[in-house]
Amino acid sequence: MNKKEPFSDILVVGAGIAGIQASLMLSKAKKNVHLIEKTSYTGGASIKYEEVFSNMECSTCMLAPIQQQLLQDKNITLHTLSTIKGVKGSQGNYIVTIEKKARYVDMVNCIGCNACFDPCPVSVKNEFEEGLNERKAIFVPCAGALPNVPMIDTEHCLRFKNKKCTACQEACMFEAIDYNQKDETFDIKVGAIIVATGFSLFDTQKTPHYGYGTLDDVYTALEFERLYASNGPTEGTIQLKKGDSPKSAAIIHCVGRKEQGYCSSVCCLYSLKFTHYLTSKLPDIKIYNLYSDLCIPGKSHQKFYEKMKDAGTTLLRADAIKVEKKGKSMEITYTDENNKKTSITVDMVILAPALLPHPDTMGLAKTLDIAVDDHEFFKENDTTSSCVSSSKPGIYIVGCAQGPKNIQDSVTQASAAVGKILSSS
Amino acid sequence: MKIGVYICECGPNIAEKVDIDEVIKAVKPLDNVAVVERFKLLCSQDGKQFLADQIKKHELTHLVVAACSPREHQQTFMDVCEQEGLNPYLFQLANIREQCAWITDDKKEATKKAIRLTKAAVARVQYHTPLEKQQIESNPDVLVIGGGIAGIQASLQLAGPERTIHLVEKTSSLGGLSQYYEKTFPDMKPCASFIKGLIETVKNNPHINVYTNTEIEEILGFFGNFEITVKQTTTPEATAAFEVGAVVVATGATPFNPEHISKYGYQKIENVITALDFEQMNLSGKITLKNGKPPKSVAIIHCVGREEKGYCSQICCMYSIKFIRYLQKKVPSTKITNFYTDLCIPGKSQQHFYEQSLGNHVDFIRMSDLQITKQSDKIQITYSNEKDASKKLSVDMVILSPVLEPTQGLSSIIESTRISQGEKGFLTEEHEKIAPVSTSTEGVFIAGCSHGPKSIEETMSQAEAVTGHILTSLIPGQKIEPEVKVSHISESFCIGCKTCLNVCCYGAITFDDLKKVSVVNEVICRGCGNCVAACPSGAITLKHFTHNQVYHEVKEAVQ
Numbered sequence: 001m002n003k004k005e006p007f008s009d010i011l012v013v014g015a016g017i018a019g020i021q022a023s024l025m026l027s028k029a030k031k032n033v034h035l036i037e038k039t040s041y042t043g044g045a046s047i048k049y050e051e052v053f054s055n056m057e058c059s060t061c062m063l064a065p066i067q068q069q070l071l072q073d074k075n076i077t078l079h080t081l082s083t084i085k086g087v088k089g090s091q092g093n094y095i096v097t098i099e100k101k102a103r104y105v106d107m108v109n110c111i112g113c114n115a116c117f118d119p120c121p122v123s124v125k126n127e128f129e130e131g132l133n134e135r136k137a138i139f140v141p142c143a144g145a146l147p148n149v150p151m152i153d154t155e156h157c158l159r160f161k162n163k164k165c166t167a168c169q170e171a172c173m174f175e176a177i178d179y180n181q182k183d184e185t186f187d188i189k190v191g192a193i194i195v196a197t198g199f200s201l202f203d204t205q206k207t208p209h210y211g212y213g214t215l216d217d218v219y220t221a222l223e224f225e226r227l228y229a230s231n232g233p234t235e236g237t238i239q240l241k242k243g244d245s246p247k248s249a250a251i252i253h254c255v256g257r258k259e260q261g262y263c264s265s266v267c268c269l270y271s272l273k274f275t276h277y278l279t280s281k282l283p284d285i286k287i288y289n290l291y292s293d294l295c296i297p298g299k300s301h302q303k304f305y306e307k308m309k310d311a312g313t314t315l316l317r318a319d320a321i322k323v324e325k326k327g328k329s330m331e332i333t334y335t336d337e338n339n340k341k342t343s344i345t346v347d348m349v350i351l352a353p354a355l356l357p358h359p360d361t362m363g364l365a366k367t368l369d370i371a372v373d374d375h376e377f378f379k380e381n382d383t384t385s386s387c388v389s390s391s392k393p394g395i396y397i398v399g400c401a402q403g404p405k406n407i408q409d410s411v412t413q414a415s416a417a418v419g420k421i422l423s424s425s
Numbered sequence: 426m427k428i429g430v431y432i433c434e435c436g437p438n439i440a441e442k443v444d445i446d447e448v449i450k451a452v453k454p455l456d457n458v459a460v461v462e463r464f465k466l467l468c469s470q471d472g473k474q475f476l477a478d479q480i481k482k483h484e485l486t487h488l489v490v491a492a493c494s495p496r497e498h499q500q501t502f503m504d505v506c507e508q509e510g511l512n513p514y515l516f517q518l519a520n521i522r523e524q525c526a527w528i529t530d531d532k533k534e535a536t537k538k539a540i541r542l543t544k545a546a547v548a549r550v551q552y553h554t555p556l557e558k559q560q561i562e563s564n565p566d567v568l569v570i571g572g573g574i575a576g577i578q579a580s581l582q583l584a585g586p587e588r589t590i591h592l593v594e595k596t597s598s599l600g601g602l603s604q605y606y607e608k609t610f611p612d613m614k615p616c617a618s619f620i621k622g623l624i625e626t627v628k629n630n631p632h633i634n635v636y637t638n639t640e641i642e643e644i645l646g647f648f649g650n651f652e653i654t655v656k657q658t659t660t661p662e663a664t665a666a667f668e669v670g671a672v673v674v675a676t677g678a679t680p681f682n683p684e685h686i687s688k689y690g691y692q693k694i695e696n697v698i699t700a701l702d703f704e705q706m707n708l709s710g711k712i713t714l715k716n717g718k719p720p721k722s723v724a725i726i727h728c729v730g731r732e733e734k735g736y737c738s739q740i741c742c743m744y745s746i747k748f749i750r751y752l753q754k755k756v757p758s759t760k761i762t763n764f765y766t767d768l769c770i771p772g773k774s775q776q777h778f779y780e781q782s783l784g785n786h787v788d789f790i791r792m793s794d795l796q797i798t799k800q801s802d803k804i805q806i807t808y809s810n811e812k813d814a815s816k817k818l819s820v821d822m823v824i825l826s827p828v829l830e831p832t833q834g835l836s837s838i839i840e841s842t843r844i845s846q847g848e849k850g851f852l853t854e855e856h857e858k859i860a861p862v863s864t865s866t867e868g869v870f871i872a873g874c875s876h877g878p879k880s881i882e883e884t885m886s887q888a889e890a891v892t893g894h895i896l897t898s899l900i901p902g903q904k905i906e907p908e909v910k911v912s913h914i915s916e917s918f919c920i921g922c923k924t925c926l927n928v929c930c931y932g933a934i935t936f937d938d939l940k941k942v943s944v945v946n947e948v949i950c951r952g953c954g955n956c957v958a959a960c961p962s963g964a965i966t967l968k969h970f971t972h973n974q975v976y977h978e979v980k981e982a983v984q
Contacts, residue, residue, distance in 0.1 A: 021859070028897040028898060029900065054857065057857075057858070062859060064496075111436065111468070113438045262775065263770055263771045263776055265771030294767040295771050296737055297878075298736065298737070298739055298878070298879075300847070339811065373773065377773055385885050386578075386885035386886040387882055403772055403773035403774075404771075408858050409886070411861060412862065412886050412890045414890075415889075415891075415894060416885075416890045416892075417893070418893035418897065419890060419891070419894075422893065423582040
C-alpha cells in the first residue's frame with residue numbers, strides 16, 4: 001500500500017496569546033507555521049488588558065516582545081485578515097483553503113508612521129475600543145498594535161463607496177497605500193491544525209435588569225478595561241459618560257452565568273483586579289463587589305483576593321440584583337446573604353459577563369468537521385486527557401476556544417497541543 | 426577603526442522633526458568616524474543594500490545606525506552586518522525616532538537630543554568587541570521525577586527510539602494519587618482502571634526506564650547536559666547514575682491531614698473519614714460504616730484546611746460532588762448533606778455536573794463555624810448558616826474534603842536544580858502567565874500538582890505542555906546555542922567574597938576553592954547583570970554591557 005508522506009507545515013488559527021505561543025514553539029522545532037488571524041492585528045483579547053492578575057504585570061510589556069518575535073520569525077507566516085474557507089484531507093495531509101482580505105496597505109512599504117489617519121475624512125466607532133471612541137476608515141485598532149500597519153475599512157472608506165477620495169494615499173510618503181490590492185484565496189498544505197479562536201463576551205443586553213444599554217454609566221468588563229488602558233480612549237482616565245470621576249462603583253460578578261449554565265472561572269479574579277484599577281486612579285472611591293460564589297481557585301489567587309480586599313472593596317454576597325436610575329446616580333437593589341432585600345447607590349456599574357465561544361465557532365466547526373459541546377465551545381475528544389485533541393485526529397483545540405479559562409491555562413494548552421503534534425510526528 | 430554612521434530619514438518621520446544635517450555636522454568630526462550619510466529609509470530593501478555596499482566600500486569595522494527603536498529594526502541591521510562578514514555585535518543603534526522625533530514638535534530640542542544619542546552610540550560602539558555564538562552538544566534523554574499521572578503522561582509522550590526516559594518514583598509503585606479514584610469528574614469516566622492501563626504501557630515501553638523506591642541524590646550540570654545520581658530508598662547504598670538533557674519535576678501533592686484541627690474530629694470520632702479514605706473505600710466496592718452497615722446519612726465537608734493553608738485547591742468542590750454520585754450509586758437511599766463556603770466549580774462542564782448530581786436526598790448548605798462532635802452512635806455537626814446560628818445535624822458518616830498540599834521532601838531536588846518554591850510550598854513557574862511549566866532554571870520543568878493544586882485534566886495539560894517544550898528545545902542531534910551576552914569574572918580582580926553566588930538567579934556561578942575565585946558557567950548564565958551590580962570589587966563584566974561601553978555611552982548622552 002502506498003502511504004502518503006505527511007505534510008510537515010502546521011496551521012494555527014487565531015493569533016491570540018495561545019496561537020502565538022503555539023506558533024513560536026513550533027518554529028523553534030524548525031516547523032513552518034501558517035498563522036491565520038481574522039483581524040488586522042495580533043495579540044487577541046489579552047492586548048486589551050492594561051494589567052493582568054495576580055501579579056498586576058503590564059499586559060503590553062508581557063506581550064509586545066513575543067508579538068515582535070512572532071513578526072520577525074522566519075519560520076512563521078502570519079496571514080492577517082484571513083479566515084478558513086474549506087478543508088480537505090485528513091491527519092498529516094490537510095489542504096486548507098484560506099481567504100485573505102485585502103488590507104489595501106502594503107505590509108513591506110508601510111513603516112507605521114500613522115500619517116494617513118488625520119487626512120481621512122471618515123470617522124466611525126472603534127470596535128477595538130468597544131465603541132468608546134472613534135477611528136478613521138484607515139486605522140490601526142490602538143496605539144502599539146502589531147503589526148503596526150493600518151488597514152482600510154471598505155465598509156466606510158469613501159473610495160469604496162464610489163467617491164473620489166485619495167486623502168490617505170496622498171499623505172503616505174512610502175507608497176504603501178494600494179487601492180488595487182485584491183482579496184486572495186489560496187491553498188496551504190499542512191499536517192496538523194491548531195484552533196485557537198478565543199472567546200466573546202455574553203451580550204449584557206440580554207439581562208436588562210443590570211441596566212446595560214439603558215443607563216449611561218453601566219459598563220462591561222471589556223469597556224472598563226479600555227477605560228483604564230493607557231492606550232485607550234481616555235488614556236487611562238476612569239470617568240463617567242459626562243466626564244466627571246465616579247465616587248463609587250459596583251462590580252457585578254456572574255453576569256450571564258445563569259443564562260449560560262456555567263462558571264467562566266476568570267470573572268471573580270478580573271473583577272477583583274478592577275479594585276486595583278479603581279483605587280490606583282481614584283484612591284477615595286468606594287467599591288462594592290457583588291458576587292454569588294467567590295471562585296478564586298489556585299495557589300496564588302487567595303492571596304491576591306486578600307490584597308484586593310485590603311486595597312478597599314466591600315464584598316457583598318448578592319442575589320436578585322437590579323440596577324435602576326436614582327437621581328444622578330444608580331441604585332442597586334439586591335437580596336443579601338440573609339435573604340433580606342437591601343440596596344446601595346453608586347455612580348458606576350461594571351458588569352463581569354460570562355465568556356462565550358467566539359461567534360465564528362459553529363461555522364468553523366462545520367468547515368473543519370469537528371464537534372462542539374452543549375455550550376458551542378469546541379469539544380475535546382476525551383476529558384481524561386489534556387482536552388486539546390478535537391474529535392478529529394490532527395486537529396487540536398486550545399485556549400478559550402475549548403472552554404473559558406485564564407491566560408496561564410490557555411498558554412499551557414497551546415504548549416500541550418505542540419507536544420501532541422511533535423510527539424506523534 | 427573605521428566607524429560608519431548612517432542616519433535614517435524614515436521618510437518624513439525623522440527628516441521633518443530632526444535637522445539631520447546638524448546631526449551629520451556634529452558626528453562627522455568625531456574620532457574614528459570614517460563616513461556619515463543620510464538615507465531615506467534604511468530598513469527598506471534599498472536601504473539594506475545601501476548599508477551592505479557602504480560596509481564593503483569603506484571597509485567599515487563598526488556600524489552605527491540612527492533610526493527607530495531597537496525593537497523595530499535592530500535585528501534587521503544586525504542581519505546586514507552578518508551578511509557582510511561584520512560581527513553583528515560591532516553595531517549600535519541610536520533611537521532618534523521614538524525617543525526624539527515622535528515625542529516633541531520642537532525641532533531644536535529633537536535635534537539636540539538626536540545629536541546626543543548618536544554621539545553616545547558612536548562613543549559606545551568603539552568599545553564593542555565581536556561576540557561569537559557557541560554551540561554545545563546536548564543529550565536528548567529526560568529525567569522525570571514522580572510516577573503519578575503527570576510523570577506517566579510526560580514519559581509516554583517523550584519516549585522514543587532517539588530519547589530514553591528515566592522515570593523515578595519514590596514509592597513502590599507508579600500511579601500516584603489518582604490510582605485510588607474509581608472515576609473522574611465531570612464525565613464519571615473510569616480512572617483507576619485507566620491508570621492501570623497506562624502503567625502497563627509505561628512498563629512495556631523499551632525507551633522508559635522505571636526506577637521505583639528511588640529518590641534523587643544529586644542533579645548536576647545544565648540544560649542539555651545534566652548528570653543525575655539516584656538512590657534506592659530501600660537500600661540507600663544502591664545508587665545509579667545517568668545523563669539527561671532535561672528534568673521534569675512531577676512530584677504531585679498530598680491531601681492536607683485534618684488530624685490536628687480538633688473541630689473536625691478526624692482520628693477521634695468513628696466514621697469521620699477523609700476524601701482519600703472514602704475514595705479507597707469506594708474503590709474496594711462497598712461504602713459502609715465501621716460496623717459494616719451502609720450509612721443512612723452522610724455529610725461532606727468542603728474546604729477542610731483552606732483557612733489554615735490560605736488557598737482554594739480548586740478541585741475539592743468538584744470531587745465532593747463526585748462523592749454524591751458514588752453514594753447515589755452504592756447506597757441510593759442515603760441522605761447527603763454538603764457543607765460548603767463558596768461553591769467553586771469553574772469551567773464549561775462543571776456546573777452541569779453539579780446540577781445533575783442534585784436530587785431528593787441531596788442538600789447544599791452554606792455554613793460557617795462548623796464543629797463535629799460525637800453523639801452516642803452518631804456524629805453531630807453544629808454550624809451556622811445564612812439565617813441561623815448554632816444549627817445542628819446528626820449523620821452516620823462524615824467525609825472531609827481537604828485541600829492539597831505540595832509533597833514534602835523536595836529539598837534535594839530544589840537545591841540541586843536551583844528552582845524555587847513559593848510561600849505555599851508549591852514550585853514556582855518561570856512566569857505566571859506566559860511560562861507556566863518552565864522554571865528559572867533552563868531545562869527544568871514542572872508539571873501537575875507540584876506546581877499547584879489542579880484537576881487531572883489540567884495535570885495532563887501541563888504534562889503535555891512540558892513535552893511540547895522539551896520536544897521543541899532538545900532535539901536529538903541538534904546542538905544548543907546558549908546566550909551570547911553573558912557575565913565574565915576577572916580572576917585577578919575577584920576577591921572571593923562570594924556575593925555574586927547569592928544574587929545569581931540561575932545558579933550560573935560557582936566558587937573555585939583552589940583559586941578562591943568565583944567562576945561563571947557561560948552556558949547557564951542568561952546575562953541578567955545581577956552579579957555585575959553586586960560585585961564590590963568590579964571584577965565582573967557583562968559582555969556587550971561592559972563598564973567602558975556603558976560609561977562612554979552615558980558620558981556622551983548626558984554631556
